[in-house]
Amino acid sequence: MTDMPLSAALLERFIAIVGPTNALTDQADITPYLTENRGLYHGASPLVLKPGSTEEVSRILALASETKSPIVPVSGGTGLVGGQVPRDNSSDILLSLERMNKVREVDPVGNVIVADAGCILADIQKAAADVNRLFPLSLGSEGSCRIGGNLATNAGGTAVLVYGNMRQLCLGLEVVLPTGEIWNGLRRLKKDNSGYDLRDLFIGAEGTLGVITGAVLKLYPQPLGHEVGFVGLKSPVEALALFEKAGALCGPALTGFELIPRIGIDFTSRHIPGVRDPLSSAHEWYVLIDISTSDAAETAKTMLHDVLEQGVEAGLIEDAVVAGSVAQQKALWHMRESMSDAQKPEGGSIKHDISVPIAQVPAFMRQAEAAVLAAMPGARVCAFGHLGDGNIHYNISQPIGADKAQFIGRWREINKVVHDIVRAHGGSISAEHGVGQLKRQELAQTRPDIETVLMTRIKQAFDPAGIMNPGKVVPG
Amino acid sequence: MTDMPLSAALLERFIAIVGPTNALTDQADITPYLTENRGLYHGASPLVLKPGSTEEVSRILALASETKSPIVPVSGGTGLVGGQVPRDNSSDILLSLERMNKVREVDPVGNVIVADAGCILADIQKAAADVNRLFPLSLGSEGSCRIGGNLATNAGGTAVLVYGNMRQLCLGLEVVLPTGEIWNGLRRLKKDNSGYDLRDLFIGAEGTLGVITGAVLKLYPQPLGHEVGFVGLKSPVEALALFEKAGALCGPALTGFELIPRIGIDFTSRHIPGVRDPLSSAHEWYVLIDISTSDAAETAKTMLHDVLEQGVEAGLIEDAVVAGSVAQQKALWHMRESMSDAQKPEGGSIKHDISVPIAQVPAFMRQAEAAVLAAMPGARVCAFGHLGDGNIHYNISQPIGADKAQFIGRWREINKVVHDIVRAHGGSISAEHGVGQLKRQELAQTRPDIETVLMTRIKQAFDPAGIMNPGKVVPG
Numbered sequence: 001m002t003d004m005p006l007s008a009a010l011l012e013r014f015i016a017i018v019g020p021t022n023a024l025t026d027q028a029d030i031t032p033y034l035t036e037n038r039g040l041y042h043g044a045s046p047l048v049l050k051p052g053s054t055e056e057v058s059r060i061l062a063l064a065s066e067t068k069s070p071i072v073p074v075s076g077g078t079g080l081v082g083g084q085v086p087r088d089n090s091s092d093i094l095l096s097l098e099r100m101n102k103v104r105e106v107d108p109v110g111n112v113i114v115a116d117a118g119c120i121l122a123d124i125q126k127a128a129a130d131v132n133r134l135f136p137l138s139l140g141s142e143g144s145c146r147i148g149g150n151l152a153t154n155a156g157g158t159a160v161l162v163y164g165n166m167r168q169l170c171l172g173l174e175v176v177l178p179t180g181e182i183w184n185g186l187r188r189l190k191k192d193n194s195g196y197d198l199r200d201l202f203i204g205a206e207g208t209l210g211v212i213t214g215a216v217l218k219l220y221p222q223p224l225g226h227e228v229g230f231v232g233l234k235s236p237v238e239a240l241a242l243f244e245k246a247g248a249l250c251g252p253a254l255t256g257f258e259l260i261p262r263i264g265i266d267f268t269s270r271h272i273p274g275v276r277d278p279l280s281s282a283h284e285w286y287v288l289i290d291i292s293t294s295d296a297a298e299t300a301k302t303m304l305h306d307v308l309e310q311g312v313e314a315g316l317i318e319d320a321v322v323a324g325s326v327a328q329q330k331a332l333w334h335m336r337e338s339m340s341d342a343q344k345p346e347g348g349s350i351k352h353d354i355s356v357p358i359a360q361v362p363a364f365m366r367q368a369e370a371a372v373l374a375a376m377p378g379a380r381v382c383a384f385g386h387l388g389d390g391n392i393h394y395n396i397s398q399p400i401g402a403d404k405a406q407f408i409g410r411w412r413e414i415n416k417v418v419h420d421i422v423r424a425h426g427g428s429i430s431a432e433h434g435v436g437q438l439k440r441q442e443l444a445q446t447r448p449d450i451e452t453v454l455m456t457r458i459k460q461a462f463d464p465a466g467i468m469n470p471g472k473v474v475p476g
Numbered sequence: 477m478t479d480m481p482l483s484a485a486l487l488e489r490f491i492a493i494v495g496p497t498n499a500l501t502d503q504a505d506i507t508p509y510l511t512e513n514r515g516l517y518h519g520a521s522p523l524v525l526k527p528g529s530t531e532e533v534s535r536i537l538a539l540a541s542e543t544k545s546p547i548v549p550v551s552g553g554t555g556l557v558g559g560q561v562p563r564d565n566s567s568d569i570l571l572s573l574e575r576m577n578k579v580r581e582v583d584p585v586g587n588v589i590v591a592d593a594g595c596i597l598a599d600i601q602k603a604a605a606d607v608n609r610l611f612p613l614s615l616g617s618e619g620s621c622r623i624g625g626n627l628a629t630n631a632g633g634t635a636v637l638v639y640g641n642m643r644q645l646c647l648g649l650e651v652v653l654p655t656g657e658i659w660n661g662l663r664r665l666k667k668d669n670s671g672y673d674l675r676d677l678f679i680g681a682e683g684t685l686g687v688i689t690g691a692v693l694k695l696y697p698q699p700l701g702h703e704v705g706f707v708g709l710k711s712p713v714e715a716l717a718l719f720e721k722a723g724a725l726c727g728p729a730l731t732g733f734e735l736i737p738r739i740g741i742d743f744t745s746r747h748i749p750g751v752r753d754p755l756s757s758a759h760e761w762y763v764l765i766d767i768s769t770s771d772a773a774e775t776a777k778t779m780l781h782d783v784l785e786q787g788v789e790a791g792l793i794e795d796a797v798v799a800g801s802v803a804q805q806k807a808l809w810h811m812r813e814s815m816s817d818a819q820k821p822e823g824g825s826i827k828h829d830i831s832v833p834i835a836q837v838p839a840f841m842r843q844a845e846a847a848v849l850a851a852m853p854g855a856r857v858c859a860f861g862h863l864g865d866g867n868i869h870y871n872i873s874q875p876i877g878a879d880k881a882q883f884i885g886r887w888r889e890i891n892k893v894v895h896d897i898v899r900a901h902g903g904s905i906s907a908e909h910g911v912g913q914l915k916r917q918e919l920a921q922t923r924p925d926i927e928t929v930l931m932t933r934i935k936q937a938f939d940p941a942g943i944m945n946p947g948k949v950v951p952g
Contacts, residue, residue, distance in 0.1 A: 109834075110834055111834070154669050154673075160666070160667065164644075168640075177926070183926050183927065189904050191632055191904070191907040192906070193907060193908055193911070194905065194915070194919055194923070195931055196931045197677055197679065198930055200677070203673065204671075251697055251699070251769070251770025252638070253771070294726065295778075295782075355667045356665070358587070359585040359586040390665060391667045428668040428670050430668070430669050430670040434669045435669070447670070448659065451671060454937070457938070461936070462933070473671065473672075474671075
C-alpha cells in the first residue's frame with residue numbers, strides 16, 4: 001500500500017471505471033467527504049469514485065490491489081469514530097456507495113429485503129412498512145446513514161434490546177474483496193452451518209476486509225400494540241431494578257429501556273424546539289420504556305400498566321406518564337434521540353461509547369462520575385443510553401464558562417479516566433460506534449495481545465496488499 | 477502435521493501433561509471414542525487425553541503444534557457428521573473435555589451462566605432453571621451432548637425459531653488456540669464493537685481453529701405461559717400458511733413450529749413406547765405448535781386458541797388437539813424428538829440436514845419427493861423438522877424389504893438428488909449439524925471457490941501447524 005499521492009495517470013484509470021460523471025476530482029466537491037459530524041477528523045483525497053454496480057466496485061478494488069492504491073469506503077458518512085474519513089496525506093481514494101441505493105427485492109412471505117449497500121436506512125424501513133413489516137434497526141441518523149455503513153459498523157441503536165444489532169438483522173451479504181473478487185453470500189437462510197462464519201467477519205470490520213455491496217436483511221411482523229412510558233426515579237439502581245421487573249413481565253415485548261439523566265431533560269428542553277419536561281417536577285433520573293406486542297394492542301397497554309404499577313409498589317418509581325397518542329410517543333423518543341444535539345449549545349462534549357454487564361451499570365455510573373469530577377471539577381456528566389444493553393453514551397459537557405478547545409484537548413485524558421473503570425468491570429470501550437481511527441490505538445494497547453495478533457493475521461489473509469481503509473480498526 | 481503414528485516417547489510427553497490417570501491408552505477404553513451414533517465413521521487413535529483445566533489444554537496444544545501432532549477435540553460425541561471421529565491412520569490424539577464439566581457461575585441478575593466447555597447441556601438447563609431462568613437450547617441429545625460441542629457446531633434444535641442457534645446464545649468464549657495461546661474472550665456484554673468478530677469465527681468451526689474451553693451463555697426469563705398444539709393438515713402448503721398466521725398472531729411467543737409427515741406418526745407409534753397418534757383419524761401432514769409467553773399463562777392459551785381458530789376458518793387445519801397438561805405437552809414433543817430413532821427399526825435411513833428459504837419449503841418438499849422416488853421407487857420419505865427455520869431433516873427410509881447395505885451404499889447418489897434441489901432454491905446442505913467429514917468434499921465442490929479460499933486462509937492464519945481436527949470442515 002502506498003502512502004504517497006497517486007499519480008494523475010493512475011487516477012485516470014480509476015475514473016475510467018465509473019466514467020467521469022461519477023468521479024469527483026474538484027476539491028470543492030470532495031470537501032464534504034473529508035470530515036465527520038463531530039469535527040474530530042479531517043483528511044485529504046484527490047478522488048471520490050461513485051460506482052454504479054458491484055461489478056464496478058470489483059474493478060476498482062482489483063485495480064487498487066494491483067497498484068497498491070488505498071481505498072476508503074464511504075457510506076452515509078454519519079460514523080462517529082472517523083472510519084469514513086481518509087488519511088491526510090492525499091493518498092486515499094474514496095469509494096462512495098451512494099449511487100448503489102436500490103432496494104432489490106422485498107419478500108414479505110420470506111420476511112426478507114434484499115438491498116444495495118447504499119440504501120438509506122429510512123428507505124429500507126419504509127420499504128418494509130409498505131408491505132406491513134418492520135425492519136427494526138432504528139438510529140438517530142436513519143434519514144442519512146446507509147445500510148452498508150450500518151453493516152460495516154454492526155450498528156446498534158434503540159431497538160437492540162429485542163432485535164439485536166445489525167449482525168442479528170442480516171442473513172446474507174455480497175462483498176467485494178480487496179482483490180476485486182466478489183463473494184456472493186446473499187443467502188436467505190435462518191440456518192446454515194456449512195463452514196466458517198464469513199458473514200460475521202465482514203460485519204463490524206468497518207470496511208477493512210472488503211466492501212459490502214449488498215445484503216439480505218430480516219423483516220419482522222409490525223407490532224399491533226405499542227406503548228411508551230416515561231418514568232422519573234432516584235438513580236440507576238432503581239432503574240436497573242425496574243428493568244429486571246419489566247424484563248420478567250414483558251419478555252421479548254420489552255423493545256426499549258433507555259436511561260436519561262436530569263441534565264439531559266434540562267438540555268433538551270432548553271435547546272430542542274418542542275421538547276418539554278414530560279413530568280411536573282424534577283427527578284434525578286428517568287427511564288423511557290418502550291413495549292411492542294404482536295398479538296393485540298391491549299397486551300402492550302396491560303404490560304406497561306403492570307410494569308408501572310409494580311414499579312410504584314416496589315418503591316422504584318417516583319412519577320410516571322404514559323404517552324397517550326402516537327404523537328406523544330414520538331415526542332418522548334425525539335427527546336431521547338436529541339440528547340447529543342442538545343449538548344452542542346452547552347459547549348464541548350467529550351464522548352464515550354461504553355458497555356458493561358447490565359447488572360454493573362449502577363456501580364459504573366457512580367464510580368465514573370466520581371472519577372470524572374475529581375479529574376475535572378465542574379464537568380457536567382450527561383450519561384444516557386441503552387440501559388437494557390448495558391450500553392451507556394457517557395458524554396461529558398464542559399464546565400460552564402470553560403474554554404472549549406482546552407476542554408476538548410483533555411479528550412484522551414478523560415477517556416482514560418472513564419475507560420479504566422469500564423475495563424475494571426469487564427466492559428467494552430467501543431460498544432456500538434466501532435473502532436475507526438478514534439479507538440484504534442487505545443484498543444491495541446489494552447486488548448489482549450492475542451486478539452491483535454489474530455486480527456492482524458485475518459487482515460493479511462483477506463487484504464494482502466493492505467489497501468482497505470488504512471489506518472482504521474487494525475493496528476499497524 | 478504428521479499423518480504417521482506417533483512415537484511412544486511423544487505420547488508419554490502428552491500423557492505427562494494430564495497425568496496417567498487422565499489418559500486412556502488401552503484400546504478397549506479408547507474404542508467408544510472411535511465411532512459415532514450413525515455408524516458411518518470409524519477411526520483409530522493411540523491416546524485419549526482428559527485435561528482438567530484450560531491450562532492443561534494449552535500445554536497439550538502447544539506440544540502438539542511444536543511436534544505437529546494432530547488433535548481431535550471431543551465433546552459429548554453426539555455429532556452427526558463425523559467431526560469428533562479421528563482419522564483411521566492412528567495419528568490423531570483425542571482431546572476429551574469431559575472432565576471440564578463445572579458450571580463456573582450462574583448470574584440471574586446479569587442473566588448469564590459461565591460454564592466449562594465440558595458441561596452437559598441438560599446440566600446447564602438445570603442450573604438455569606434452579607435460578608428461575610431459561611437456557612433455551614434444546615436438542616434430542618441434551619442429556620449427553622456437551623456445551624463445547626454445541627458451540628463448535630453452532631447447534632440449533634427446536635427452539636431456534638425465537639432464541640436462535642448457539643451463536644445467538646453465547647456472549648463470550650474462552651478458546652485455546654492451536655499454538656497453545658489462551659484467548660480469554662469471556663465477555664458478558666450485549667454490545668461490543670471493538671474489533672473483528674473472533675467469537676463467531678470459533679463458533680461453528682468444529683474444532684478446526686482451536687479448542688473452546690469455556691463460555692458465557694445467555695439466560696432468559698422462564699415463560700409463564702406454555703401451550704402446545706398438534707394439528708393435522710393436508711400438505712406443507714397449508715403448514716406454511718398456518719406458520720405465517722401464527723407468526724403474525726404470536727410474534728416472538730411462537731417458540732416452535734415443527735412439520736411432521738404421516739409416516740413419522742406411523743413410525744413413532746409403531747416403535748416408540750408410549751407414543752400414540754394424538755388425533756382420531758389420519759392426516760397427510762402434521763404441525764406441532766409451541767407457544768411461550770412471559771407475561772401471563774393466559775396469553776399463551778389465547779394465542780394458541782386464536783391460531784387454531786383462524787387456521788380452521790381459513791381452511792388450513794383438518795383437525796387439532798391442544799395438550800391439556802404438561803405431561804401431554806411432553807408426550808407431543810417426545811414424539812417429535814423420537815422421529816429419527818423410530819426410523820431405525822424400519823431399516824437403513826439416508827439423511828439430509830437441509831435448509832431453504834422458508835417460503836420455498838413446500839416447493840422443495842414436492843420436488844425432492846418426486847426426484848427421490850424417481851431415483852429409488854419404494855423409498856419412504858420421512859422428512860420432518862423445523863419449518864419455521866426452513867430447516868428440514870430430509871430422511872429417507874429404505875424401501876420395505878430392500879437390502880440395508882445396498883440401500884446405504886446409495887447415500888451419496890441420493891444426497892446429490894436432494895442437494896441439487898436444495899441448491900436450486902439457494903439453500904444449505906448443512907443447516908444445523910455441521911460439515912465434519914460427511915459434507916466436507918461436497919461443500920468444497922459446490923460452494924463458491926472464493927469461500928474455500930477464504931476459509932483456507934483463515935485456517936492457515938489460526939493453525940499454521942495444521943494440527944486441529946484434520947480432515948474436517950476445510951478442504952485440503
